[in-house]
Amino acid sequence: MVHALRAAGIRDEGVLTAMNAVPRHLFIDAGLASRAYEDVALPIGHGQTISKPSTVARMIEMLVVPIAPAQRRQACVLEVGTGCGYQAAVLAAVFGEVISIERVRALHEAARANLRAMRLPNLRLVFGDGRLGAPTAAPFDAIIVAAAGDSIADELLTQMRLPSRLLAPIDEGGRQALHLVERTGRDVWQLTKLDTVRFVPLRPGTT
Numbered sequence: 001m002v003h004a005l006r007a008a009g010i011r012d013e014g015v016l017t018a019m020n021a022v023p024r025h026l027f028i029d030a031g032l033a034s035r036a037y038e039d040v041a042l043p044i045g046h047g048q049t050i051s052k053p054s055t056v057a058r059m060i061e062m063l064v065v066p067i068a069p070a071q072r073r074q075a076c077v078l079e080v081g082t083g084c085g086y087q088a089a090v091l092a093a094v095f096g097e098v099i100s101i102e103r104v105r106a107l108h109e110a111a112r113a114n115l116r117a118m119r120l121p122n123l124r125l126v127f128g129d130g131r132l133g134a135p136t137a138a139p140f141d142a143i144i145v146a147a148a149g150d151s152i153a154d155e156l157l158t159q160m161r162l163p164s165r166l167l168a169p170i171d172e173g174g175r176q177a178l179h180l181v182e183r184t185g186r187d188v189w190q191l192t193k194l195d196t197v198r199f200v201p202l203r204p205g206t207t
């Protein structure tokens with residue numbers, strides 16, 4: 001998989017090492033396990049999907065590149081949309097602390113079960129609506145949203161440390177584009193639209 005990720009343009013050695021360290025087959029159904037190392041999104045139940053490895057690696061790379069390698073183990077990242085917990089595990093291998101929020105209780109619990117054997121003391125799973133962020137753990141050195149909404153909640157923008165980055169797919173009337181937000185001042189958030197992506201929808205509340 002790492003070979004394919006290098007070919008796809010991933011350069012950061014910390015991200016490549018983390019992708020290599022997390023066994024993706026542990027996060028999907030046995031029936032799909034033979035496809036675990038293909039660069040495809042796969043169903044994880046409840047109408048949700050595990051993201052493509054190249055998408056996970058590229059998004060995490062964009063978030064860590066501005067953080068000096070020596071600082072990464074002090075950095076705290078927020079993930080919205082735990083799903084099966086795969087990306088959360090990769091984040092925990094890159095950042096010092098990870099808070100990951102999921103709104104579907106059954107997935108939150110499945111992620112907990114999937115992650116148990118990996119024993120990641122720096123990863124905290126939270127059941128709730130991730131659009132509200134995690135105010136008690138804020139500010140974050142990076143925020144990654146794994147589901148597409150029609151905007152980025154103010155709660156997430158104000159929980160960004162200064163400076164920091166947030167990545168979120170935004171639905172623009174049926175087409176999704178990945179957006180990068182860079183908080184460069186107390187009241188300055190710079191928005192850059194990146195390429196077309198496909199994520200499941202960001203939904204309000206919990207279930």
Ligand code: SAH
Pocket residue numbers: 048049050051080081082083084085086087088101102103104107128129130131146147200201202203204205
């Ligand atoms: N990070 C996952 C991707 C999961 S798919 C991976 O490693 O592959 C996106 C997830 O976002 C789904 O599980 C969905 O239930 C969740 N989600 C959607 N809206 C949400 C919200 N408001 N708060 C938290 N999670 C949300």
